[in-house]
Amino acid sequence: MMTNATGTSQTPQDGGTDSAALIAHALGGDQTAYGALYDRYAPSLYRLCYSLLLNREDAEDVTQESFVYAFRNLRRFDAGKSAFKTWMFTIAISRCRNQYRRFMPQLLDISDLLGLAIAAPRSEQPEAAAARSDAKATVEAALRRLQPRLREAVVLRYGHGLTYREIAEVMNCPQKTAESRVRLAHDALRGLLLPVGESLLEELLAT
Amino acid sequence: MSTLGEMTADSVEDMTTEPIMTCRDVQRALPAYLHRELPPSQRGQVARHLAGCVRCDAHYQAQREIARRLEATVPLIGRGTEAGRFELMWRGIAAQIAARRRQISMTSLMTSGAALMVVLLLALAWAPTASQAWVPTQPTAFHGDGRSTPVAVAYSSEDTSSATLTPPLQSNYAPAVGATDEP
Ligand SMILES: [Zn+2]
Numbered sequence: 001m002m003t004n005a006t007g008t009s010q011t012p013q014d015g016g017t018d019s020a021a022l023i024a025h026a027l028g029g030d031q032t033a034y035g036a037l038y039d040r041y042a043p044s045l046y047r048l049c050y051s052l053l054l055n056r057e058d059a060e061d062v063t064q065e066s067f068v069y070a071f072r073n074l075r076r077f078d079a080g081k082s083a084f085k086t087w088m089f090t091i092a093i094s095r096c097r098n099q100y101r102r103f104m105p106q107l108l109d110i111s112d113l114l115g116l117a118i119a120a121p122r123s124e125q126p127e128a129a130a131a132r133s134d135a136k137a138t139v140e141a142a143l144r145r146l147q148p149r150l151r152e153a154v155v156l157r158y159g160h161g162l163t164y165r166e167i168a169e170v171m172n173c174p175q176k177t178a179e180s181r182v183r184l185a186h187d188a189l190r191g192l193l194l195p196v197g198e199s200l201l202e203e204l205l206a207t
Numbered sequence: 208m209s210t211l212g213e214m215t216a217d218s219v220e221d222m223t224t225e226p227i228m229t230c231r232d233v234q235r236a237l238p239a240y241l242h243r244e245l246p247p248s249q250r251g252q253v254a255r256h257l258a259g260c261v262r263c264d265a266h267y268q269a270q271r272e273i274a275r276r277l278e279a280t281v282p283l284i285g286r287g288t289e290a291g292r293f294e295l296m297w298r299g300i301a302a303q304i305a306a307r308r309r310q311i312s313m314t315s316l317m318t319s320g321a322a323l324m325v326v327l328l329l330a331l332a333w334a335p336t337a338s339q340a341w342v343p344t345q346p347t348a349f350h351g352d353g354r355s356t357p358v359a360v361a362y363s364s365e366d367t368s369s370a371t372l373t374p375p376l377q378s379n380y381a382p383a384v385g386a387t388d389e390p
Contacts, residue, residue: 038300042293050285059285060296067300072307132283139280157242158274158281164244182238186273193276 019084027074034071041088042067044160048089051155052096054144062099066092082169086162089170093152100148142192146185153181154189228252233263237270 019040025033045066050059070077070091077087143151152171156162162170167178228236228249233256239245240253257264 034301034304035297038297042296043288046288046293046296047282047285050288051281056288060292064296064299064303067296068303071300071304135276135280136283139277140284143281143284154277155281155284158277159284160282164239164242179238180235183235183270186238186270189277190269190273193273 020079023074023077023079023084026071037071037084038067041085044085045088045092047159048155049092049096051143051159052093052148052151053099054140058099062092062095065095069095083166086166086170089156089160089162090172093170096152097148138193142189145192146188150181150185150188153178154185157182228256230256230260230263233257233260234266237267240267241271241274 019037022033022037022040026037042063046059046063049062049066050056053059053062066088070088077084082090143154146154149171153167156167156170157164164175164178164182167182168175171178171181173181233253236245236249236253240250243250245253257267
């Protein structure tokens with residue numbers, strides 16, 4: 001339904017035709033095509049699940065479930081409607097949502113613990129690597145504190161470079177909602193990631 | 208992957224057709240503006256507005272700063288997973304798919320087998336009445352009449368079939384059959 005008519009000429013970086021061929025082969029009974037599809041999409045799908053669930057075991061479980069579901073329902077995939085990647089993302093997100101609906105309280109508790117851990121003095125790693133992993137850990141802790149919907153929007157936008165149209169598709173919401181979720185996430189994360197009182201901006205934005 | 212490049216106030220667009228954007232509109236449009244997903248007409252309007260509105264520009268600078276930060280760090284989250292983990296996940300997936308496939312072929316085999324049996328038994332039941340010796344599973348001959356009517360024989364054959372074919376004929380029994388097949 002949603003063709004690329006939204007003014008952007010951005011297309012999903014999906015390896016389009018290759019994926020289509022793999023899907024066709026898989027549907028035709030070629031077992032190796034399933035493996036090839038997995039190899040192609042597992043890293044980003046896992047990364048998506050991990051960024052949303054922030055827990056390795058849960059992310060692995062959801063990644064597996066998502067592939068099993070996708071492979072069993074491969075016939076239902078409609079290439080005219082969405083890219084295979086966004087279809088997989090849609091499947092994974094709904095499973096992540098079930099997961100954090102179940103485990104939300106724990107997620108919040110852990111986030112508080114981690115918040116404290118991150119405030120602790122740095123280790124003696126080489127500086128650059130430390131700064132890098134520091135930044136990563138800080139963002140991870142900040143994502144943990146974000147409302148799930150805002151986290152989803154941020155992860156799809158920045159973790160996977162999806163357009164707002166694609167984010168809307170995966171999150172099953174209007175495009176304007178996707179945009180405002182990213183904006184709200186920016187606002188929430190500014191407080192968590194940027195040093196307080198770093199700039200004159202704060203004063204300007206406070207009112 | 209869109210980039211957060213410098214936003215140059217391009218002036219190719221027309222300002223006549225678009226309705227005037229308020230500060231609120233501009234701030235709402237900032238995410239799309241940041242990622243260059245705004246239609247050109249609005250894009251120009253936002254750029255001009257930002258050039259003349261300190262408040263909105265402050266919002267823009269703040270959003271851009273955090274967006275840069277996120278673009279550099281969010282892709283790192285969940286990365287660095289060893290190949291071994293992916294291999295393990297794949298084995299799990301492959302096993303589940305294979306189990307399901309076996310289950311499906313098993314049940315279809317059972318159902319088609321059952322159907323075949325029913326057809327066979329019915330065929331036997333409707334077979335020439337003379338071939339009584341040919342029906343060993345038939346419990347007892349009917350009232351010594353010797354002339355069993357088709358209806359009566361069909362009934363008794365149904366009896367036998369349900370005795371021998373209970374599992375596949377109960378549709379909800381099938382998963383249990385498949386379950387014995389799981390690794
Ligand atoms: Zn303004």
